[in-house]
Amino acid sequence: MPLMVAPQQRRRPTLVAAAAQPTGAAAPPPPPPPPLAAAALGCLAALLLTLAPPAVGAKELVQGYPRVVDGDTLDFSGTRVRLFGIDAPETKQSCTAKGGEYLCGERSKQALAAKIGKSKVECEQKNRDMYGRIVGVCLLPGGLGRQPEDLNAWLVEQGLAVAYRQYSKAYVPLEEAAREARRGIWSGSFELPQKWRQDNPRGGGGGAKAAAAVVAAPAPLAAPAAAVAALPAAVAQPPAGCAIKGNITAKGERIYHVPGGSFYDRTVIELNKGERFFCTAVEAEAAGWRASRS
Numbered sequence: 001m002p003l004m005v006a007p008q009q010r011r012r013p014t015l016v017a018a019a020a021q022p023t024g025a026a027a028p029p030p031p032p033p034p035p036l037a038a039a040a041l042g043c044l045a046a047l048l049l050t051l052a053p054p055a056v057g058a059k060e061l062v063q064g065y066p067r068v069v070d071g072d073t074l075d076f077s078g079t080r081v082r083l084f085g086i087d088a089p090e091t092k093q094s095c096t097a098k099g100g101e102y103l104c105g106e107r108s109k110q111a112l113a114a115k116i117g118k119s120k121v122e123c124e125q126k127n128r129d130m131y132g133r134i135v136g137v138c139l140l141p142g143g144l145g146r147q148p149e150d151l152n153a154w155l156v157e158q159g160l161a162v163a164y165r166q167y168s169k170a171y172v173p174l175e176e177a178a179r180e181a182r183r184g185i186w187s188g189s190f191e192l193p194q195k196w197r198q199d200n201p202r203g204g205g206g207g208a209k210a211a212a213a214v215v216a217a218p219a220p221l222a223a224p225a226a227a228v229a230a231l232p233a234a235v236a237q238p239p240a241g242c243a244i245k246g247n248i249t250a251k252g253e254r255i256y257h258v259p260g261g262s263f264y265d266r267t268v269i270e271l272n273k274g275e276r277f278f279c280t281a282v283e284a285e286a287a288g289w290r291a292s293r294s
Contacts, residue, residue, distance in 0.1 A: 060134060061122065061125070062125070063120060063123070065121070066121050084135045086171055097189075104185050111158065156175050189262050189266070244256050244279065245275075246277065256285075
């Protein structure tokens with residue numbers, strides 16, 4: 001009987017189920033970028049910050065060791081700062097004191113340079129003028145136990161500049177104190193710097209300074225007796241031998257100024273307002289004018 005061999009049974013493959021990943025599990029973090037890629041991203045971020053526009057109304061702070069341009073202007077390596085709220089005589093402007101003339105603008109410039117010396121100066125922007133220059137308050141460092149010193153205030157206090165009343169009232173009290181003490185330009189007679197620039201449009205580029213702080217100008221304060229807000233259309237000339245100026249103030253006071261007086265050179269006679277010239281003080285007083293107290 002033939003040998004019967006049972007057919008070999010086939011083995012079924014073992015199926016191993018893959019491990020199920022929990023639902024909602026976080027994906028593994030991506031590998032860190034190569035060092036060169038990271039450096040490139042950092043440079044791009046810095047560039048974007050540099051190109052970002054400044055915040056609206058941001059104030060600029062300028063500091064360093066400036067060159068003194070004139071009595072109210074500093075230059076920080078090409079960045080010019082016009083001192084806010086004050087007006088110093090122009091560099092070529094002359095004033096009188098004790099019967100003689102001197103370059104009061106040059107004196108203000110030299111005094112400011114000596115005051116600063118080799119010190120670092122910090123200027124805080126108040127606004128910009130129409131030429132893009134910074135108009136600000138400049139401070140000298142105070143040193144140990146001392147507050148920083150306001151250079152704008154110091155110039156007015158020493159009689160080296162006047163308060164620029166058209167743009168700020170901040171320094172008017174200091175101007176009045178300097179005038180009372182007859183310090184600096186107040187020791188004699190002088191023209192207001194703004195008026196001098198109008199009379200001398202080529203006298204050093206002062207015309208730009210007349211519009212230095214382009215802000216809403218408040219109503220001008222009561223200026224010293226002979227100061228005028230603007231030149232009249234035609235300035236009256238005194239007749240020969242009759243140089244006494246009969247001025248009428250904003251309050252209606254009739255005051256006459258003799259040559260050499262503190263406010264003589266700054267007084268402008270406007271005939272259409274009833275002002276006039278006199279040949280003698282007796283004539284002026286007889287007409288109802290009184291002598292200036294300065």
